[in-house]
Amino acid sequence: MNTLPQQLANGLLLGSMYGLIAIGYTMVYGIVQLINFAHGEIFMTGAFGALTVYFYILPDGTPMAVAVPLMLIGGGIVAILIAVGAERFAYRPLRGAPRLAPLITAIGLSLALQEVVRNFYPGADRARAFPGLDATHDLGSITIKDADIFLIVSAVVCMAALAYFVRKSRTGRAMQATAQDPDTAQLMGIDTNRIIVIAFAIGGFFAAVAAVAYGLKYGNVDYRMGFLMGLKAFTAAVLGGIGNIYGAMLGGLVLGIAETLASAYIDEIPGMQQLGGQSWANVWAFCLLIIVLLVRPQGLLGERVADRA
Amino acid sequence: MTDTKTTPVTPAPTTRGVLPLPTAAARPLLLAGGIATAASAFLAWTWTAEFPGDLTINGYPGGLQWLTVVAGILTVLFTLASYDIRGLGWLLPARNTAPLVLTALGAFATTWFTIIAISVELGGLANLEPGGWIAAIAAALPLLGALALPQENTGNAKETFKASIAKAEKIPAPAAVSPWIERLVITVVTAIGLGVFTYGIDTEYGELFVGYLITVVFAMWALHTAGLLDRFSRLVAHNRSFTLAMGFVAAIAFPFTQTDDHYANIGVNILIFGTVALGLNIVVGLAGLLDLGYVAFLGVGAYTAALVSGSEFSRFSGVQFPFWASALTGAAASLIFGVLIGAPTLRLRGDYLAIVTLGFGEIFRIAVNNMDGDSGPDITNGPNGIPSIPDLNFLGFNFGQSHDIGGFTLGRFANYYLLMVLIMAIVVLVYTRAADSRIGRSWIAIREDETAATAMGINGFRVKLIAFALGAALAGLAGTVSAHVTYSVVPTPYQFAGSTPPNSAFLLAAVVLGGMGTVAGPLLGAALLYLLPEKLVFLQDKSLLAFGIALILLMRFRPEGVIANRRQQLEFHETGQLDVPEQRIDDTDDTAVSVTKAGA
Amino acid sequence: MRQRSLVILTSVLTTGALTLTACGSRDDKGGDSNNSGGSTTTLTIGVDAPLSGENSTTGLGIQYGAQIAVDDANKKKLVPGVTFKLKAYDDKAQPATGQSNATAITGDKTAVGAVGPLNSGVAQTMQQVFASANMVQISPSNTAPELTQGKNWQTDKKRPFKTYFRTATTDELQGSFAADYAYNGLKKKTAFVVDDKQTYGAGLAKIFNEKYKEFGGKVVGTDHVNTGDKDFGSLVTKIKNSGADLLYYGGQYDESSLITKQLKDAGVNIPLFGGDGMFASTYIETAGKAAEGDLATAIGVPADTLPAAKQFIETYKAKGYKGDYGAYGAYSYDAATAIINAVKAVADANGGKVPTDINDLRSKVVDAVQKSDFEGISGKVSFDEYGDTTNKQLTVYQVEKGEWKAVKTGTAK
The missing domain is CATH 3.40.50.2300 (Response regulator)
Structure with missing residues (x-):
């Protein structure tokens, strides 16, 4: 049986999730040059927000067609609140501070958010079951389930909406201007603080979409789910060219596919039998990142070389 | 040491304090309150010994009560100094009131923390004895007094309060004293420092540690606003090598003050962590390269040492290097890795380098976790790691056994602690020499502006590679000792982020928190980051939460690190040293003399 | 005047030093009066597991499993004149932290034994510390054969540490x-x-x-x-x-x-x-x-075939303990009970009193644990010549x- 189509589909799905989360990294970075390492945790809180809607707000037996949009809204609200709150209370006071200070804040925030969920969300000290969309469909040699379709569709819709927003809307253009030159943008009458908040909010919402997709696909969520996903998404954002929203999605897809294919096929290469399998997949993903950056230091779609040491 | 907190001097008439009390009553209240606070600690605060430290005995303070005593005495001392009591004038060179407010706040916070901790832990205010109530009231008195001190009123309560704890505008320079007196002062301060630090490490329960932190933070803050820290750092600047020597003497003295090898164990872990942080400081603090995978170099050193240690689990179990050889091998292996990683990637700038180093850190961890002959080449024994690493043996001195030296018993960890002090001395030496050299200046130039530095003829790539390799080698050196200390090496500690040091995120946090580009900063940061999670255990499963919040708050209020590097100082005043704390060159000579005479 | 200030500085320093020493001596006294005052001896059992962060769910199960054992023993007055106390240490699944906890436990002058750790990698750094202090350590969950049977466990079994035991079976x-x-x-x-x-x-x-x-x-x-x-x-x-x-x-x-x-x-x-x-x-x-x-x-x-195990699960739930008892809680209970029973055996052999010298007590407890033989809640608890459980029921x-x-x-x- 030829497994390549199925593996490509696996990679594409994983990659879209990375891409959705990576948007948050890349937008914030593009505007304030801040690596928001706590973004993975914002993704995680989005998942718990959605879980709350399903288990504690909606009546039992709500059909998924009704529940999913409401969960998206619930998760989105939680993630946006936390993202914007983090910006307002943790990052904004540090805007004039040394460049590495926000990074340490982000690490602290990341720990704190994980621990808040673990300590205070009922049953969150271990994985919690999440409603699934488990009906499967066979498309030739590929098997996918409803959650996968939800993930792909929402990734496409989100990207299209974001592209439209950034290009056409007034705020979107203000955002581009702020990214290019914050000082000039401010002189032109753009409220840069508002733009930064909007960037955090959009990042938070996209993370929540990814989180709902994650829950529907894997069937459970836990307080540590954000850490690795966040790390991967950050890698994806850099791979695609940090600061570029299309780059983030492309980087996510490339990373997801690379990881899946490495895990699936590296051990079939003669001499590499021992270096294959899922436990080495991250190594190959990072190797790919390093090679890409060596050839294209600004990332796949990055345009300018950030001159910030 | 922030300048931002100082408000501009306006010759505005000083009005009444934050609290509307007669100003004449303020200082007596402060004095009486300070004495009452210290005295209240001699009462029983609670009825049961269940609260750690046993605060039930009349006439004999215990645990947290001692901290109240110390904080109370400090308040009294500063108040007396403000009364111009002879002999105490040096405590308040600038005659400002901020130290009074801060010591009073410290006494209040320490005491009330204890009272609240008793009520929360034992479940209710009913657990307080009358002594506890007296202490709570007594500790509030100096605070009331302090807030009633005359203070310029800005009309805004928040601003007024800020001004009342601001640092003195001008700190008169001290009268010139003989170098011997200077050295004596440094010695005494070092001794006190050792005492304070040892007390912190030895705190047996978390409540005491938190109380200790509160007391120390307020005391240091008070000393800072009084201008004493500035004065002391000037002394240090005059006697650099003497201070360094005293620092090491204090470090060596530490295990001799301990009866329990557990604290030497903590000490050695802090030293290992601190040494690696210092190595990272070369990369991040001096050369400005953000490295998120630095812990891998510690791992390379540790694994190399383990492989050549003669452990039967090692792939090369027949090989047993003497320690000097394995230390050099470990450092060399790390250096080679540093060059291998650095050479292709150092051409990247800024955050791209960060993610690549993060990637390499993860690659290292995953690789050693897989190289067990099953899912990779048989080198590192995979997740089982390499256990049974034998203890070091120098010329018949077995590190694994207790030795009696001059009446003191040094346990196993004390031996390793002393070895680590030696290693750290080497690292500090390398660090200061390198930072002081041509290459060190190039690093700083690159950090400040790579383009300009390159234009001035600095080979950016070369000096960055040297920084990277040197940092790696120092971490590797620390790793070789850590392998022997813990008897085994396993892949788990060498991760990007975790809940306990060392990991790359914590190393970076130690550097940033302590103060980038300084020697003392990362060491202090490392000590703090190691002790906080260790001592917060009493919060049980909320300890990590508290730690995360502590990180956020520390960065919020002190983003430049506890010991800030005066970059301007370095650039404009050519002191030639990296960690010279803040000085006010401009006012040393002219204003200084007259005022100091009055002060002394 | 300078001299005067120095005098004061010195006196502050001396006060500080006195403070420190006074603190130390008082605490010791406190412990003593505790022991003699109520005519009972308090003995501590250390438990080391990851109690925060990753793995903490399982780790807390170990902590509270041991806690229930200690509570049961105290309630039943299993060893007359001895009150057991559990002291939990969090190793965060990190070897160096586990080792530091081990030195803390061996440094505690009331500690007789330790339960834990969860992770084999952590155990490797702790074994030697306990062996040096001659204190018993029983892990409820380590399964790597090397820990008890040496490197060449498949061909030539050799016990590396006689103070290390486990209630879990090997892989x-x-x-x-x-x-x-x-x-x-x-x-x-x-x-x-x-x-x-x-x-x-x-x-x-x-x-x-x-x-x-x-x-x-x-x-x-x-x-x-x-x-x-x-x-x-x-x-x-x-x-x-x-x-x-x-x-x-x-x-x-x-x-x-x-x-x-x-x-x-x-x-x-x-x-x-x-x-x-x-x-x-x-x-x-x-x-x-x-x-x-x-x-x-x-x-x-x-578990449901043994009433004691059912009782354990009920207690765990009733107390509202966090964590997951399912994985290793019962083995942890048995490990702590093994230490308690060993103390009892030592006391019985010593005329009903535990030896006052803690080092003597510790080494005797090691020998007594080796001879353990009782019905635990995970089955029969006894150890073979390597320190492995003889409970081979699966x-x-x-x-x-x-x-x-x-x-x-x-x-x-």
């Missing part, structure tokens, strides 16, 4: 028991073996792999995952393609519950078989319907209608 027994059941019981002829590259999981999977082949089964593929991985799409496709009848997984329930769900979602309806690391209700809760038919081995006889459980049901109990060969 060897569990792996071969599982292989036997998979091949002979379930009649599954081909298997795919996956592990999580941790000491426990990799060891277990390796032994299953070897034994399964010995029985005549065919291992059609192997793979390794990382702890924390969530997406197993690639692995599932591989398993599907391999046509295996069974998936054996060495590791914890965190990953295995995800794997089984993704496996079944992809239409591969083969059972997942694992070790005691995934024998927990959480596995079923998180995997949902996908867990149906999956299997796990666990040590001892089923049970295979299968998920049936959302619950673990014992399907076979036997003794490992």
Whole structure:
């Protein structure tokens, strides 16, 4: 049986999730040059927000067609609140501070958010079951389930909406201007603080979409789910060219596919039998990142070389 | 040491304090309150010994009560100094009131923390004895007094309060004293420092540690606003090598003050962590390269040492290097890795380098976790790691056994602690020499502006590679000792982020928190980051939460690190040293003399 | 005037020094008066496990398992004149922290023994510390054979530390028991073996792999995952393609519950078989319907056949303790009980009083633990010449209608 189509589909799905989360990294970075390492945790809180809607707000037996949009809204609200709150209370006071200070804040925030969920969300000290969309469909040699379709569709819709927003809307253009030159943008009458908040909010919402997709696909969520996903998404954002929203999605897809294919096929290469399998997949993903950056230091779609040491 | 907190001097008439009390009553209240606070600690605060430290005995303070005593005495001392009591004038060179407010706040916070901790832990205010109530009231008195001190009123309560704890505008320079007196002062301060630090490490329960932190933070803050820290750092600047020597003497003295090898164990872990942080400081603090995978170099050193240690689990179990050889091998292996990683990637700038180093850190961890002959080449024994690493043996001195030296018993960890002090001395030496050299200046130039530095003829790539390799080698050196200390090496500690040091995120946090580009900063940061999670255990499963919040708050209020590097100082005043704390060159000579005479 | 200030400075320093020394001496006195005052001796049992962060769910199960044992002993006054106290140490699953905890426990002058740790990697750094202090350490969960039987445990068993014991069985027994059941019981002829590259999981999977082949089964593929991985799409496709009848997984329930769900979602309806690391209700809760038919081995006889075990679970739930008792709580209870019983044996041999010299007591407790022989809540508790439990009873459980049901109990060969 030829497994390549199925593996490509696996990679594409994983990659879209990375891409959705990576948007948050890349937008914030593009505007304030801040690596928001706590973004993975914002993704995680989005998942718990959605879980709350399903288990504690909606009546039992709500059909998924009704529940999913409401969960998206619930998760989105939680993630946006936390993202914007983090910006307002943790990052904004540090805007004039040394460049590495926000990074340490982000690490602290990341720990704190994980621990808040673990300590205070009922049953969150271990994985919690999440409603699934488990009906499967066979498309030739590929098997996918409803959650996968939800993930792909929402990734496409989100990207299209974001592209439209950034290009056409007034705020979107203000955002581009702020990214290019914050000082000039401010002189032109753009409220840069508002733009930064909007960037955090959009990042938070996209993370929540990814989180709902994650829950529907894997069937459970836990307080540590954000850490690795966040790390991967950050890698994806850099791979695609940090600061570029299309780059983030492309980087996510490339990373997801690379990881899946490495895990699936590296051990079939003669001499590499021992270096294959899922436990080495991250190594190959990072190797790919390093090679890409060596050839294209600004990332796949990055345009300018950030001159910030 | 922030300048931002100082408000501009306006010759505005000083009005009444934050609290509307007669100003004449303020200082007596402060004095009486300070004495009452210290005295209240001699009462029983609670009825049961269940609260750690046993605060039930009349006439004999215990645990947290001692901290109240110390904080109370400090308040009294500063108040007396403000009364111009002879002999105490040096405590308040600038005659400002901020130290009074801060010591009073410290006494209040320490005491009330204890009272609240008793009520929360034992479940209710009913657990307080009358002594506890007296202490709570007594500790509030100096605070009331302090807030009633005359203070310029800005009309805004928040601003007024800020001004009342601001640092003195001008700190008169001290009268010139003989170098011997200077050295004596440094010695005494070092001794006190050792005492304070040892007390912190030895705190047996978390409540005491938190109380200790509160007391120390307020005391240091008070000393800072009084201008004493500035004065002391000037002394240090005059006697650099003497201070360094005293620092090491204090470090060596530490295990001799301990009866329990557990604290030497903590000490050695802090030293290992601190040494690696210092190595990272070369990369991040001096050369400005953000490295998120630095812990891998510690791992390379540790694994190399383990492989050549003669452990039967090692792939090369027949090989047993003497320690000097394995230390050099470990450092060399790390250096080679540093060059291998650095050479292709150092051409990247800024955050791209960060993610690549993060990637390499993860690659290292995953690789050693897989190289067990099953899912990779048989080198590192995979997740089982390499256990049974034998203890070091120098010329018949077995590190694994207790030795009696001059009446003191040094346990196993004390031996390793002393070895680590030696290693750290080497690292500090390398660090200061390198930072002081041509290459060190190039690093700083690159950090400040790579383009300009390159234009001035600095080979950016070369000096960055040297920084990277040197940092790696120092971490590797620390790793070789850590392998022997813990008897085994396993892949788990060498991760990007975790809940306990060392990991790359914590190393970076130690550097940033302590103060980038300084020697003392990362060491202090490392000590703090190691002790906080260790001592917060009493919060049980909320300890990590508290730690995360502590990180956020520390960065919020002190983003430049506890010991800030005066970059301007370095650039404009050519002191030639990296960690010279803040000085006010401009006012040393002219204003200084007259005022100091009055002060002394 | 300068001199005057120096005098004051010196006096402050002296006061400080006195403060420190006074503090120390007072605390010691406090401890003494405690001991003599109530005419009971307080002895501490240290428990070391990851209590915060990753693995803390399991770690807390160990802590409270031991806590219940200590409470039971105190309630029953098992050792007259002795009150036991549990002191928990958090190792955060980090070796260096575990070692530091070990020195803290051995430095505690009231400590007689320690329960823990959870992770074998942590145990390696602790064993020597306890051996030097001659204090007993019983792990409820370490399964790596090297810890008790030395490096060449397959050919030449040699016990490295006589103070180290465990109430958990080694990977060897569990792996071969599982292989036997998979091949002979379930009649599954081909298997795919996956592990999580941790000491426990990799060891277990390796032994299953070897034994399964010995029985005549065919291992059609192997793979390794990382702890924390969530997406197993690639692995599932591989398993599907391999046509295996069974998936054996060495590791914890965190990953295995995800794997089984993704496996079944992809239409591969083969059972997942694992070790005691995934024998927990959480596995079923998180995997949902996908867990149906999956299997796990666990040590001892089923808990519901022993009243003491039922009692334990009820107490745990009634006290509202956090964490998961399912995985190692019962072994932790037995480990703590073994120490308590050893203290009792020492006291009995000493005319009903525990030796006052703590070092003497510790070394006698080590010998007494070696001779342990009582009915614990996970079965009979006694140790062989390597410090391993002699309880070689193993049970295979299968998920049936959302619950673990014992399907076979036997003794490992």
